[in-house]
Amino acid sequence: MSVEELLVSAPGKAILHGEHAVVHGKVALAVSLNLRTYLRLKATTTGKVSINLPNIDTFVCWDLSELQPLTQYFLDVLCCLFSNLLLLGKRDEIQRVDGELVRILRKFVGATNENLDSCDMAILAFLYIYFLLFASSELPSLTVSVWSELPTGAGLGSSAAYSVCLAAALLCLSRVIPTPLKECDHTARWCQEDLELINSWAFQGETIVHGNPSGVDNAVGTWGGMLRFLAGKIIPLNRVPLLRILLTNTKVPRSTKVLVARLKDKMNKFPSIMTPVLDSVNAISCQCEKVLSEMTSQPITGEHYNILEELIDINQHHLNVMGVGHPTLDMLCRVTLAKGLHSKLTGAGGGGCAITLLRPETHSMVVQNMVQDLKDCGFDCWETSIGGPGVQQHSPLTVKQEIMEILNQY
Ligand SMILES: Nc1ncnc2c1ncn2[C@@H]1O[C@H](COP(=O)(O)OP(=O)(O)O)[C@@H](O)[C@H]1O
Ligand SMILES: C[C@@](O)(CCOP(=O)(O)O)CC(=O)O
Numbered sequence: 001m002s003v004e005e006l007l008v009s010a011p012g013k014a015i016l017h018g019e020h021a022v023v024h025g026k027v028a029l030a031v032s033l034n035l036r037t038y039l040r041l042k043a044t045t046t047g048k049v050s051i052n053l054p055n056i057d058t059f060v061c062w063d064l065s066e067l068q069p070l071t072q073y074f075l076d077v078l079c080c081l082f083s084n085l086l087l088l089g090k091r092d093e094i095q096r097v098d099g100e101l102v103r104i105l106r107k108f109v110g111a112t113n114e115n116l117d118s119c120d121m122a123i124l125a126f127l128y129i130y131f132l133l134f135a136s137s138e139l140p141s142l143t144v145s146v147w148s149e150l151p152t153g154a155g156l157g158s159s160a161a162y163s164v165c166l167a168a169a170l171l172c173l174s175r176v177i178p179t180p181l182k183e184c185d186h187t188a189r190w191c192q193e194d195l196e197l198i199n200s201w202a203f204q205g206e207t208i209v210h211g212n213p214s215g216v217d218n219a220v221g222t223w224g225g226m227l228r229f230l231a232g233k234i235i236p237l238n239r240v241p242l243l244r245i246l247l248t249n250t251k252v253p254r255s256t257k258v259l260v261a262r263l264k265d266k267m268n269k270f271p272s273i274m275t276p277v278l279d280s281v282n283a284i285s286c287q288c289e290k291v292l293s294e295m296t297s298q299p300i301t302g303e304h305y306n307i308l309e310e311l312i313d314i315n316q317h318h319l320n321v322m323g324v325g326h327p328t329l330d331m332l333c334r335v336t337l338a339k340g341l342h343s344k345l346t347g348a349g350g351g352g353c354a355i356t357l358l359r360p361e362t363h364s365m366v367v368q369n370m371v372q373d374l375k376d377c378g379f380d381c382w383e384t385s386i387g388g389p390g391v392q393q394h395s396p397l398t399v400k401q402e403i404m405e406i407l408n409q410y
């Protein structure tokens with residue numbers, strides 16, 4: 001069946017514990033959010049490839065004749081990649097981004113900045129997946145439009161949600177995986193094997209945006225729910241208590257790529273100092289997992305919350321030691337602590353977002369006052385439910401009208 005129009009979405013994430021340490025092979029606990037990125041793909045006959053990214057004010061359109069000469073560079077890599085793709089066993093090969101191809105694409109889009117600005121990274125991630133999937137056949141003419149409820153570059157995994165949507169939609173268009181939505185369905189998900197493929201292609205998109213991602217963000221975007229992630233191994237945590245979490249965005253812009261590289265430099269400079277810090281973060285993730293599991297098998301007590309709060313405080317100090325804190329994040333922690341509530345940065349830090357654990361007994365007036373104090377600092381706050389579904393295909397009727405209106409503009 002040919003794909004004429006396709007609507008997919010993927011959730012953002014919050015990391016409870018283990019950001020950065022997870023890049024160095026330590027455990028992370030992460031959970032999907034009910035804030036999603038939506039992508040609409042339309043196959044066209046215009047002879048053009050258009051990509052519309054209103055969140056980052058980026059709108060690009062190429063003639064297929066401009067793109068065609070680039071296909072030759074991808075063909076060698078493709079021979080190897082497609083055979084591995086079909087075998088599905090050699091996942092490492094699929095996941096390795098080819099540096100030479102990225103250099104060629106960077107030159108094509110005129111990206112000069114070593115760290116790449118946000119629009120270049122998003123365009124490169126699209127082109128990389130597009131060429132790898134289509135260079136060996138006819139390049140398809142299409143329009144891709146993306147809109148996200150997530151703030152971009154704020155620690156909530158917008159890059160991964162974007163990459164997961166790109167991977168799912170382009171894999172469907174190339175017919176490597178089927179479109180799961182049946183006529184009577186509102187939303188549908190792919191089988192486990194197809195999800196693994198989406199996840200591995202999304203990892204490539206993340207690699208272009210981040211440089212050296214752990215893979216935890218694209219795993220949450222693909223599978224949703226709460227996950228334990230360790231060195232590429234994904235374990236869904238099905239028995240977890242319902243946690244109330246407040247998200248606050250300091251609105252200080254930062255780049256995950258730069259922050260991940262900053263910690264790498266520190267690790268190289270002070271290995272014997274930084275390694276124990278990362279080991280301690282690993283222990284925090286394990287201890288948190290244990291407490292969360294106890295909270296589902298025993299009556300929940302104040303002591304469980306006390307431990308969760310202490311772990312948040314210790315980890316926030318560690319993240320400052322790693323060099324990924326920011327004065328606004330320190331201020332945010334002080335403001336919430338004044339109301340007796342504990343916070344830590346989430347994601348790459350350096351600004352961006354923090355999570356605050358709300359205790360069940362915390363009165364709604366206390367939360368409201370605290371939110372006002374945070375807003376007075378210039379921050380955005382929202383209490384969101386966690387554990388939203390992973391990547392999905394939608395019928396247009398199931399997507400909020402305001403989101404469809406944005407996507408339908410293109
Ligand atoms: N909705 C979107 N549209 C276009 N690009 C996006 C979108 N969401 C994320 N991106 C890409 O991801 C980058 C942000 O990734 P990153 O620095 O990892 O922050 P985070 O993942 O925490 O939001 C953006 O600069 C952009 O290149
Ligand atoms: C810092 C890190 O642990 C999480 C980054 O998340 P985000 O891009 O800031 O949402 C990096 C990674 O795991 O790839």
Ligand SMILES: [Mg+2]
Nearest residue numbers: 157159160256
């Ligand atoms: Mg990211």
